[in-house]
Amino acid sequence: MSHEHRHEHGGTPQRPLTETELRVRALESLLTEKGLVDPKALDALIDTYETKVGPRNGARVVARAWVDPAYKARLLNDATAAIAELGYTGRQGEEMVVLENTPTVHNMVVCTLCSCYPWPVLGLPPVWYKSPPYRSRAVLDPRGVLGEFGVALPDGVEVRVWDSTSEVRYLVLPERPPGTEGMSEGELAALVTRDSMIGVARVAPPVRPAAGTPA
Amino acid sequence: MRVLRAQDVGKVLLKGGPARVNEPVSPRFRPGDRVHTRTINPTGHTRLPRYARGRRGVVDRDWGVFIFPDSSAAGRGAKPQHLYSVRFEARDLWGPAASARDAIYLDLWDDYLDPVEVGGSAAAPPDTPHR
Known part of the structure; x- marks a missing residue:
């Protein structure tokens, strides 16, 4: 699967990922691959709380x-x-x-x-x-x-x-x-x-x- | 397995997931009642913080009937019961160094609370047996 997560605010991270960030990425990849999480739904959720609410x-x-x-x-x-x-x-x-x-x-x-x-x-x-x-x-x-x-x-x-x-x-x-x-x-x-x-x-x-x- | 789809996000967020239950459960306490929190140490989920176990407070408001998280989180059913806002004087939680004026309010369910015995005699027993 692609590793380009669209909600990652663009650009290359300037620092190594923290343990929590790595864990979240691993979980998100796994859940997406298993079809339990719709990445577009994640984007919609993040967009809601970044720009609307x-x-x-x-x-x-x-x-x-x-x-x-x-x-x-x-x-x-x-x-x-x-x-x-x-x-x-x-x-x-x-x-x-x-x-x-x-x-x-x-x-x-x-x-x-x-x-x-x-x-x-x-x-x-x-x-x-x-x-x-x-x-x-x-x-x-x-x-x-x-x-x-x-x-x-x-x-x-x-x-x-x-x-x-x-x-x-x-x-x-x-x-x-x-x-x-x-x-x-x-x-x-x-x-x-x-x-x-x-x-x-x-x-x-x-x-x-x-x-x-x-x- | 239900998967949240992008087109449903807005609808789902607006709808929310209410924990209030419309069931005719009698309250064990009324606003103004003095209560004593139980000393419990469950291995599973609970909403009774450690700092407020075994302490005395006063029921401030009755929020109505809600799902009991300790039970529902463990898959043992909703066990709906009254939820109260209970006021604790800061000194009753933290000792004499705390401000005599300040208070902490916690939302607590019937199953966390016992009546405080008044004037040396036992308060009226609760209508509903718990435990």
């Missing part, structure tokens, strides 16, 4: 909740249905729950057992989210982890860590930053980062144009 979906959910109190109420009451209103449904998002960050409660999400993550709204998890250090320390020392992400919380704020041990998938609704009054839903969505929806970052206020620059 990602954290911009979640950002739209957050921005809608910021500008539309009725939507926010639906989102907190039945996140799966409210997120589906924007067209985001499916695998790893069958049971969505949205956690609202407030001045007194900060939510953050982890999967200590593996890498559970709400795909339809955030795409695939970043490498650090799947790493053993994040998975063990998020529950043991959440404030230390948040500090490393640049989030310093006052002692008075309660930290709630949500360990995704079931099929429930969590999305954090970050606080709307100051200085965003009057911004459109689209402008707000552009401010929302992936990390803020995992709960390891705040949404930064918009960068103001330099003095003398027309707005």
Whole structure:
């Protein structure tokens, strides 16, 4: 069979393959040769999460909740249905729950057992989210982890860590930053980062144009 | 053997694979109930992390009835039961060095939980025998 895997991002690798990469290639070749995996289906899967599904979906959910109190109420009451209103449904998002960050409660999400993550709204998890250090320390020392992400919380704020041990998938609704009054839903969505929806970052206020620059 | 074909990828991803089960299973606990996680050490799959075994928490929410992964992963059937969000105070998991304000929430199934005896007398026995 051909060794040209079309999803390999072109070019010759500049470094030797790691043991994991070799194992994945061997498995993929074997499964393909045995007819158990359709390589075109693999490409379609990878393309879906590289170009179609990602954290911009979640950002739209957050921005809608910021500008539309009725939507926010639906989102907190039945996140799966409210997120589906924007067209985001499916695998790893069958049971969505949205956690609202407030001045007194900060939510953050982890999967200590593996890498559970709400795909339809955030795409695939970043490498650090799947790493053993994040998975063990998020529950043991959440404030230390948040500090490393640049989030310093006052002692008075309660930290709630949500360990995704079931099929429930969590999305954090970050606080709307100051200085965003009057911004459109689209402008707000552009401010929302992936990390803020995992709960390891705040949404930064918009960068103001330099003095003398027309707005 | 079912093979996922390229033309079906979009459909399959959108459909998802729900773990919620529409079966009339009674909950053993209600929000606000104090619970004790079981100390178990199964050789197979479980969703009860080691750091939360043998600990006390409070049921925060009842998510409804779900497939029990410990059973389904072992090919022993869905064994549908209630799944709860259970709140553990950080200090009850990690000791006095942890923040008194912070908490960890885990999603836990009925089979992981026992009632905490209140006021020295045994809490009401569960409706459904487990084990």
